[in-house]
Amino acid sequence: MKSDTSEKRFQADIINHLTSTGYNKRTTINYNVATCLDPELTLKFIQDTQEKQWKKFQRVYGDKAEEKFFKRLLIELQNKGTIHILRNGFKDAGTRFKLFYPKPNNNKNPDLFDKFDKNIFSVIDELEYENRDNGNRLDLVIFINGLPIMTIELKDTFSQGVEKAMKQYREDRSAKEPIFKRCLVHFAISDEKIYMSTKLEEADTRFLPFNKDLDNPPVKNDYKTCYLYNNILQINQLSRLISNFIYIEEDEGKETPIFPRYHQLDCVNRILANTEPGNNYLIEHSAGSGKTKTIAWLAHGLINKFDEMDDRVYDMVIVISDRRVIDKQLREQVKAIEKVKGIVEVIDKDSKQLSEALKTGSNIVVTTLQKFPYILEEVRDMPKRKYAVIIDEAHSSQTGTLARNMKQVLSTGSLEEAEFIDDIADEIEEELLKEVESFRNLDNISFYAFTATPKQKTLEMFGTVDERGEYHPYHIYTMKQAIKEGFILDVLQNYLTCPTYFKLVKTIQDDPEFEEKKAKRLLRNFVEKHSHAITKKTEIMVDHFMNSTRNKIKCKARAMVVTRSRLHAVMYKLAFDKYIKEQGYSIKTLVAFTGTVSHDEQEYTENSMNELPEKKTIENAFEEDPYRILIVANKFQTGFDQPLLHTMYVDKSLNGITAVQTLSRVNRIHKNKSDTLILDFANKTEVIQKAFQPYYEATFLPEGTDPHKLYELEEKLLDYEVFEQSDADEFVKAYVSGAKQPVLHNLLHPLVQDYNKLTMEDKVGFKKVLRRYQSIYSFLSQLIPFTDIELEKLYIFNKFLNKKLPTINNPLPYSILEDVDMDSYKIVDKGKTSIGLVGEGELKPISEGVGDYHPDEKFRLSKIIGDMNDAFGTDFTDDDKVFLERVKDNLLENEELFNKMEHNSRENVKAVFDKYFNEEMTGLLKSNMNFYKRVVDNEKLRNKLKNALFELLYDDFNKK
Numbered sequence: 001m002k003s004d005t006s007e008k009r010f011q012a013d014i015i016n017h018l019t020s021t022g023y024n025k026r027t028t029i030n031y032n033v034a035t036c037l038d039p040e041l042t043l044k045f046i047q048d049t050q051e052k053q054w055k056k057f058q059r060v061y062g063d064k065a066e067e068k069f070f071k072r073l074l075i076e077l078q079n080k081g082t083i084h085i086l087r088n089g090f091k092d093a094g095t096r097f098k099l100f101y102p103k104p105n106n107n108k109n110p111d112l113f114d115k116f117d118k119n120i121f122s123v124i125d126e127l128e129y130e131n132r133d134n135g136n137r138l139d140l141v142i143f144i145n146g147l148p149i150m151t152i153e154l155k156d157t158f159s160q161g162v163e164k165a166m167k168q169y170r171e172d173r174s175a176k177e178p179i180f181k182r183c184l185v186h187f188a189i190s191d192e193k194i195y196m197s198t199k200l201e202e203a204d205t206r207f208l209p210f211n212k213d214l215d216n217p218p219v220k221n222d223y224k225t226c227y228l229y230n231n232i233l234q235i236n237q238l239s240r241l242i243s244n245f246i247y248i249e250e251d252e253g254k255e256t257p258i259f260p261r262y263h264q265l266d267c268v269n270r271i272l273a274n275t276e277p278g279n280n281y282l283i284e285h286s287a288g289s290g291k292t293k294t295i296a297w298l299a300h301g302l303i304n305k306f307d308e309m310d311d312r313v314y315d316m317v318i319v320i321s322d323r324r325v326i327d328k329q330l331r332e333q334v335k336a337i338e339k340v341k342g343i344v345e346v347i348d349k350d351s352k353q354l355s356e357a358l359k360t361g362s363n364i365v366v367t368t369l370q371k372f373p374y375i376l377e378e379v380r381d382m383p384k385r386k387y388a389v390i391i392d393e394a395h396s397s398q399t400g401t402l403a404r405n406m407k408q409v410l411s412t413g414s415l416e417e418a419e420f421i422d423d424i425a426d427e428i429e430e431e432l433l434k435e436v437e438s439f440r441n442l443d444n445i446s447f448y449a450f451t452a453t454p455k456q457k458t459l460e461m462f463g464t465v466d467e468r469g470e471y472h473p474y475h476i477y478t479m480k481q482a483i484k485e486g487f488i489l490d491v492l493q494n495y496l497t498c499p500t501y502f503k504l505v506k507t508i509q510d511d512p513e514f515e516e517k518k519a520k521r522l523l524r525n526f527v528e529k530h531s532h533a534i535t536k537k538t539e540i541m542v543d544h545f546m547n548s549t550r551n552k553i554k555c556k557a558r559a560m561v562v563t564r565s566r567l568h569a570v571m572y573k574l575a576f577d578k579y580i581k582e583q584g585y586s587i588k589t590l591v592a593f594t595g596t597v598s599h600d601e602q603e604y605t606e607n608s609m610n611e612l613p614e615k616k617t618i619e620n621a622f623e624e625d626p627y628r629i630l631i632v633a634n635k636f637q638t639g640f641d642q643p644l645l646h647t648m649y650v651d652k653s654l655n656g657i658t659a660v661q662t663l664s665r666v667n668r669i670h671k672n673k674s675d676t677l678i679l680d681f682a683n684k685t686e687v688i689q690k691a692f693q694p695y696y697e698a699t700f701l702p703e704g705t706d707p708h709k710l711y712e713l714e715e716k717l718l719d720y721e722v723f724e725q726s727d728a729d730e731f732v733k734a735y736v737s738g739a740k741q742p743v744l745h746n747l748l749h750p751l752v753q754d755y756n757k758l759t760m761e762d763k764v765g766f767k768k769v770l771r772r773y774q775s776i777y778s779f780l781s782q783l784i785p786f787t788d789i790e791l792e793k794l795y796i797f798n799k800f801l802n803k804k805l806p807t808i809n810n811p812l813p814y815s816i817l818e819d820v821d822m823d824s825y826k827i828v829d830k831g832k833t834s835i836g837l838v839g840e841g842e843l844k845p846i847s848e849g850v851g852d853y854h855p856d857e858k859f860r861l862s863k864i865i866g867d868m869n870d871a872f873g874t875d876f877t878d879d880d881k882v883f884l885e886r887v888k889d890n891l892l893e894n895e896e897l898f899n900k901m902e903h904n905s906r907e908n909v910k911a912v913f914d915k916y917f918n919e920e921m922t923g924l925l926k927s928n929m930n931f932y933k934r935v936v937d938n939e940k941l942r943n944k945l946k947n948a949l950f951e952l953l954y955d956d957f958n959k960k
Contacts, residue, residue: 003735003744005158005800010191010741011139014154014229015125022235024122026143031124033131035074036179041120042073042146046097049118053095060093068092073099082147082182083246083257099145102243103236106306120145121235129179136172141179142233144242148179150233152187156741157803162190166207175200184246185259191223191745192216192804198257209485210262215806218749222742232265241265244304245297264294267475271448272301276313277386278443282462283450284473286695287664288487291450295319295390298448302388303343303363314388314446319366321392390448393639452479452664453657453695480697488667489676491648492692496679498540531571537681538575541649544679545629546585549647554672557646558622561631562662564652564682566593569633570604572651576629587628590618592635637662643670650680659683659691710791713773717794720758720766723751725790728797735796748804755805767805774798890920891953901954910950917946 019025030038043066047054058065069092076090089098101115120143127138140152153165165188173180180186180200188195188207193216195207216224231237245265249258260268263285271281285291305313343363449462454473463471482488541561549557561576563569573591580587590610597604612621621627622642630636638661645666654662666676680688718724731747758766777795891897897916900909 003737003739003741005156005735005741005744007139007154007156007159010156010223011125011154013223013741014140015123017226017229018123018233022121024120026122026124028124028126028128028137031127031129033129035070036129036148036182037070037073038122038124038143038146038148039070040146041122041143042099043069045099045118045120045145049101049115050097053097057093057095057097060095069097077147077182081248081255081257082149083184083242083248086144086147086149086242099147100242103239105304106310108310116239119235119239121238122146129177138179141183142238144238148182149184149242150187151180151183152189155188155190157190157192158741158744158800159803160190161803162188162193162195165189166195166205169197169200169207170203170205173200175202175205184242184257187228189225189228191225191741194225194228194262196259198259208261211485212262212266214481214484218746219742220746221740223745244300258293260293260297261290263475263477263481264290264297267294267477268297268301270475271298272305275302275305275388275446277388277446280447280462281449281474282454282459282464283448283475284452284454284695285450285475285477286452286479286482286488287667288482288485288669289452289477290487291392291452295392295450299364299388299390300343302390313386315385317364317388317390319364319390319392321366321368384444386444388446388448391450393451453660455657478697479692479695487669488664489669489673491663491667491676491678492688494675494677495685495688496677497683497685498679498681531575534568534571534575535579537649537651538572538579541629541679542576542579542583542585544649545587545647546583549677550587550628552646552673552675553644553670556644556672557628558642558644559629559647559649560636560645560665561629561649562637562652562654563631563633566595566597566633567599568651569593569631570597570599570609572631573609576631586626588626589629589631590622590627591631592618593633594635637665640665641668643668643673646673646675647677647679650678651682653682654691655683655687656691659688660695663688710773710777713769713776714791714794716769717766717773717798720762720769722755722758722766723797723801725794727751728794731797731800732793735800744800745804748801751801752804752806767802770798770802774802891916891949897953906954909954913950914946917949 015025024041026038026041030040032039046069054065057069061068072090072092073085076085080088080090086100089096091097101112101119103116104112122143124141124143125139127141128135129138129141130136138151139154141148142150142152153168155161155165169186169188175181184198186197186200187210188197194210196210197205197207199205210228212227216227218224219226222230232241241260245260245268247258249256267283267285271283275281283294285294299317299319302314303312303317307313344366345364346366447462449458451458454463459471459473464474465471479488483490541559545559549559551557561572563572569591570593573589576589580589591606593606595605606618610618610621612618618630618636619640619642622630623644637658642665645668648663648666650662663678666678727747731744734743734747755763755766774795777791894916897909897913900912
């Protein structure tokens with residue numbers, strides 16, 4: 001008997017597990033299409049748990065009690081929604097009915113446990129939900145006390161896959177059907193992956209991943225996605241979801257049910273299961289993780305956690321935001337989950353308000369990081385009270401005793417002093433960490449630190465130590481997962497470097513000596529603040545924005561310019577506005593910096609340069625036209641969340657966390673935003689890659705009917721070392737003997753892992769050979785009676801393996817729309833780069849050494865200038881325009897050349913490529929004589945350009 005690989009088997013396995021753990025198995029006959037209820041179970045729950053209330057209700061309505069009950073219930077469900085009714089019940093004729101009893105979080109009222117045990121959890125498969133003959137069916141629907149709360153569409157990867165389930169919801173499930181409005185979440189599930197949506201909107205339905213990681217780990221003798229029915233749908237967990245997690249979010253008049261993503265639920269559950277006062281927890285969640293909601297759920301979970309003595313584990317939960325004005329989203333999210341008024345108190349006035357809250361013991365306090373030192377002092381003096389302190393972005397604040405020093409630096413107009421701001425910010429961060437460190441070992445306080453980019457010190461203070469003495473976050477949601485799951489964009493995917501080059505000359509007869517390092521730094525600063533440098537970079541950035549960025553996100557895209565200092569920001573603002581006016585462009589710029597900057601005997605402030613209406617903030621203005629470019633100096637580089645921000649122009653040295661936080665400003669997703677661009681004048685790609693690393697993780701035979709080709713293809717498949725013949729034999733033996741589905745999945749899982757280790761070229765090649773084998777065997781088996789059973793076994797094996805292999809996505813590269821016309825000034829287009837990141841990142845521990853002192857050597861000015869020119873100089877006598885992209889585009893449209901590529905070998909095409917290259921060079925004769933002459937006169941340059949173009953074109957051709 002062969003294995004049952006059908007979707008029905010998958011469905012039956014889930015139902016069998018649910019019914020074995022307390023669920024009632026019901027049928028579609030029990031379901032009332034008109035009311036979207038299993039009315040028998042609803043009435044049974046009411047009568048079993050609220051007998052007195054039901055009798056009272058009957059005395060009022062007599063024989064019509066059931067009719068009146070369901071009429072009122074349907075009205076309440078229509079007006080208030082399922083989650084409200086489950087949590088709050090409803091009232092009619094002086095009687096309050098509960099539709100669900102949550103599991104108590106303490107033992108103070110034992111009767112509530114009996115009530116909880118009388119909740120009726122049920123499941124119906126193949127539910128006919130439409131009020132017509134032969135209507136659509138739902139694979140599974142979960143009910144609580146007769147009320148539907150969850151729909152599930154199943155697909156097995158042997159047959160279709162989870163994408164088909166999502167497609168079914170979008171195309172075959174009408175959002176107008178009452179059951180979809182009643183249910184709290186809709187799951188699309190296969191044996192490999194799970195996706196969820198809380199609101200069906202036909203083709204616009206958005207599904208979010210609900211997976212443990214990018215790939216769910218295999219489970220012995222079970223499906224990879226068994227955690228849904230083994231854990232999430234289990235009665236205790238599902239009850240907690242209804243009681244403490246699911247809620248309705250309101251945004252601009254629209255209501256959306258919120259259901260936690262897997263990592264959010266896992267993070268909160270793991271912490272609540274193991275937390276106790278005096279311990280610290282570091283949560284490393286990337287941007288796009290939904291951190292604000294996770295914090296809100298955790299805060300409510302902590303305040304409602306009781307110990308074995310039925311006492312609260314924490315008397316107060318304090319949520320700290322790193323903004324001076326409490327983040328509106330955080331405040332609203334924490335209050336949105338509040339079920340009893342008064343649980344949450346927002347401290348947004350003064351220290352007196354905070355002091356009163358701490359003394360009276362408010363349940364959850366939400367306040368700013370600026371009040372953090374005061375909070376620590378207060379709670380230390382109340383040792384009998386236990387506190388949970390949740391810190392939003394554990395390292396990014398600017399508070400502490402050194403804030404005064406920072407203000408002094410910000411008031412200067414000196415370029416050199418202004419560039420030390422980052423150093424001061426680091427000192428302030430260290431000061432904050434010292435403040436926390438002095439309190440972190442108190443046994444009445446626990447810290448829960450959330451950050452996307454933990455520093456070494458942050459890991460040491462809040463991290464969990466393993467048996468090897470290594471520090472790790474308690475819970476992780478990686479940047480890689482956030483990117484792959486589509487919650488943020490990869491800012492390193494399109495990285496254009498434009499390093500600057502310059503040549504200096506000595507203008508004095510004397511040759512004085514200077515300290516080398518200081519002299520080089522001053523000379524570099526001299527160049528970068530020179531008006532010519534500012535002007536040239538300004539022209540590049542503005543032209544690029546108008547030609548490319550402005551057209552992104554349906555012509556709504558914004559850009560940010562990151563400058564070296566406040567003085568640079570002022571100079572760029574003046575240069576941008578001047579060039580925009582000269583060109584007659586319709587856009588405007590904004591500038592952001594702190595304090596007053598002196599330049600050319602004038603004083604500039606943020607307000608005076610922006611000239612915004614009194615109550616209009618930079619953030620508000622940047623969302624509106626004509627403001628499209630924001631120039632910043634140490635502002636808006638962290639914590640700024642603007643999805644329309646597409647391009648970043650970087651003219652500042654970045655490294656470490658600063659680089660990650662700054663570039664991540666452009667990673668936010670938007671409905672019409674598919675990519676980002678970084679144009680960097682100041683940094684090397686390897687430096688940026690190093691900064692991000694710690695925070696991240698086809699040979700083909702022509703068609704023929706010769707049966708021997710199957711043996712050739714078989715050999716090629718084995719050459720890839722994804723599987724061996726014994727793997728195919730074992731799988732087919734299990735399949736033919738009727739092994740259970742999980743067994744088949746687990747046999748293929750290690751082979752998929754080996755496939756994932758291949759290079760992209762080998763992955764494509766393997767799939768092409770596999771598909772060709774299947775195609776040829778399927779074709780020939782109809783013509784030739786094969787006697788080689790091994791070929792048939794390989795065919796069966798390949799059929800299932802191919803279903804399991806992940807798809808290969810090759811997104812179109814970002815095409816720069818005549819991006820940067822590199823002039824002879826000092827800026828060279830190094831080309832677009834995609835910076836790759838792999839695996840885990842290891843941070844170096846804080847060194848106990850401070851380094852040896854080496855006095856700065858003194859050299860003659862002529863040598864210092866010579867060294868600078870050797871490093872950054874080039875020949876600036878010729879125009880150095882970049883025409884490679886234009887030449888390539890013309891060649892791509894040459895049908896004769898492409899016809900030769902299609903019917904000739906690589907070597908033969910390369911032999912005749914000279915002709916087409918020369919034609920393009922001649923075509924440039926009129927448009928750019930200098931470039932033409934330079935290429936023709938320099939044989940080495942000409943050959944290098946010709947070879948590069950050929951390789952680029954031939955590779956593009958083979959990808960099609």
